[in-house]
Amino acid sequence: MNRRFDKALRVLLSSQVTTGVSAGFGLLLVSAGTFLLFGQFPASVATVGAIICIPPDHALPRRGKLLSLLPAALLGLPLFLSVQALLSQPLYLGMLLVPATFCAFLAGAWGQRGVPIVISIMFAMIFSMAVPQHLNQGSLIQTGLYFALGSTCYVVYSTLANMLLNGRYRVQLLAQSMLSLSQLMRTQADRFDPATDTPSAGQLMRQQAALADQLQAARDLLLESPRTRQRQRLAAMLINVLEMRDHLLASELDLDLIKSRPEAAAALTSIRGVIDQMADEVDIMADALLRGRKPAPLSDLRPALAALNRLQLESPEHSSHRPSPTTLMRGLTNRVGNINDEILRLNRLARGDVEPDLAAVRTAWQLFVSPTNWSLRPVLVLWRWDAPPLRHALRGALAVGVGYLLSLALPWATHGYWILVTIVVVLRGSLSQTLERRNSRVAGTLLGCVLAGAILSSGAPTWALLVIVPIAQAVSHSFAIRRYLVTAVSATVLSLVQAHLLSAADVPVFNALERIADTLIGVGIAWAFSYVLPSWERGQIPSLVNRTLAAQARHAQITLNLGYLNAVDDEPELEWRLARKETYDSLSALVQATRRSLAEPRAVRPNLEALEAFLGHGYQLLAQLTTVKTMLLQLRLQQGQEQIQEALQLAGNEINDRLLAGRPQAEAGASLSAGAWLEETAFTDPFVYDLRPWILRRLDLACEMAQRIRNDADAALQAGDGGEPEGSPARP
Incomplete structure (x- = not known):
């Protein structure tokens, strides 16, 4: 019981929940303040302006927080107004949605930083479709001002809240x-x-x-x-x-x-x-x-x-x-x-x-932190047919276009935007991520529709609904990464209640049933289009393998260099830490790609057996070199490093040659053979020890492991039919 309590408390005290609560409180301030000053409809529009800024709102360094939020606010406003202007012209609205979706999905070129921006931009357009024009008593510009007010207030609030919560x-x-x-x-x-x-x-x-x-x-x-x-x-x-x-x-x-x-x-x-x-x-x-x-x-x-x-x-x-x-x-x-x-x-x-x-x-x-600026380089280099972000953008645009056309043909076409919401949140860059979202989205929507239907059927006053929306947003944001099912339930409640506030709908039960049908349709479209212009992980494996080989070689060279170890300043220590970080990061990226490939059709999977061996041997080489560095630090206190300096240098060169040049072991006769030194050395008790034979043994094992890694890499770079995968780079 105590263990379960500890786990629950760790979740409640986590940074994700803190950020979610902060986001919910900021949304409450925006919606309540606008409601008191201007009324229900302006408050609902301002709430949408705030909601689209929440996806990129996470625990971030202070120097990069504002830059992470601005793209959502700056790009969301013109798209929100453009959709508003075209609501009465379905054809032109569709002609806007498809290319805008393509451009929005290109933000995925920035990796994990770009995905929330994709969600924000798409939400700006989709939620704009939920605003009936007949309820807008003012001009289009006035509606845009309400939206901009919500976005601006939330960006300012979130930046300040991040500063206040930085220590926490x-x-x-x-x-x-x-x-x-x-x-x-x-x-x-x-x-x-x-x-x-x-x-x-x-x-x-x-x-x-x-x-x-x-x-x-x-x-x-x-x-x-x-x-x-x-x-x-x-x-x-x-x-x-x-x-x-x-x-x-x-x-x-x-x-x-x-x-x-x-x-x-x-x-x-x-x-x-x-x-x-x-x-x-x-x-x-x-x-x-x-x-x-x-x-x-x-x-x-x-x-x-x-x-x-x-x-x-x-x-x-x-x-x-x-x-x-x-x-x-x-x-x-x-x-x-x-x-x-x-x-x-x-x-x-x-x-x-x-x-x-x-x-x-x-x-x-x-040197150790992620970049915070929005460089144009990720977008400039993706204009090739096999680039995954480009393919995903095309895939997303086609899926949204099909979803929009289908929504127009449904008898409840006025609420067809829910199909688009489902497509956006389910369709991901890889098949495995799409499948993970698919089941959770369906189950979460069903539960969320029941809960939202109960809330709306109760006849709760407007002010109560304006409070429920931030609470649902807080829960949704808190569990987006940790447990998507909870996010799907709370996001459904948020969307249905927010749509009710925007349209003043009085038939929540029917809306809930329609949302269930829309969800199933949207999930089906997203699932189907995950096979359109696919970017199978096999196409990314060669670059990841080569990155790992280069990182391992660099780490070995620095670890085995006594000049770095005995330097009087801190620059070599920094260089070693950076090399170690890149080695771990490269292995991590390859592990994640290999895991994602397990959900793909068997015919397009990479050589999983070779990849698993490559990763296992890669971590073992890291372990060998870590032990060598620990012993070298101890040996420095014994003033005995010079006696193995030649062995260290030769081992570093041998590991580099085997990893990058891929020379077979039989051709390495002119390089290190630590075994020759080992035959002349006796091992002692490791607690009263001469460390040199132990270091030589680790060097010998590290060279052997480097050869195994190279062999594994050669096998992993081969496609299932024995040829090189399409688009794979040349071996270094």
């Missing part, structure tokens, strides 16, 4: 990143216990991708102007979370070898319990942040891990030139101990017991 958003996004990390820790822990079903590699990679997105959202806010002590503390905690992710990834190294020893089962089960306990500690600290409390001090779990090192797993065929199972086990517990150390540092930062050290990012934070 920083805390929330950091806590949400910690909760995502703890979830990944539990999944990782399950892989240690031989008695449980091992989670699939795909599940781990999906959680890694989700965490990468969450961390980027946190970077955008927490690394913006970290000048005050509180901001610096939160930014330092975020950097600490990033380090924990690295150590968690490295914790699985050698796990399969150790699990092959039956006598290690009890120790691995104990390690699983330790990781679960550490995940609980991360949750406790995240909950304390969300609730505004100071977390309690944590106990060190290193002693519990050290107790496991008494386990002997000696192999009779063991050679001193290879690490024994016992030393591998001790190395594994040490890597898990690194996670414990990071959690203790995180706890001390959260309690304010230590001062944050932000030298690496204080002067260059903008």
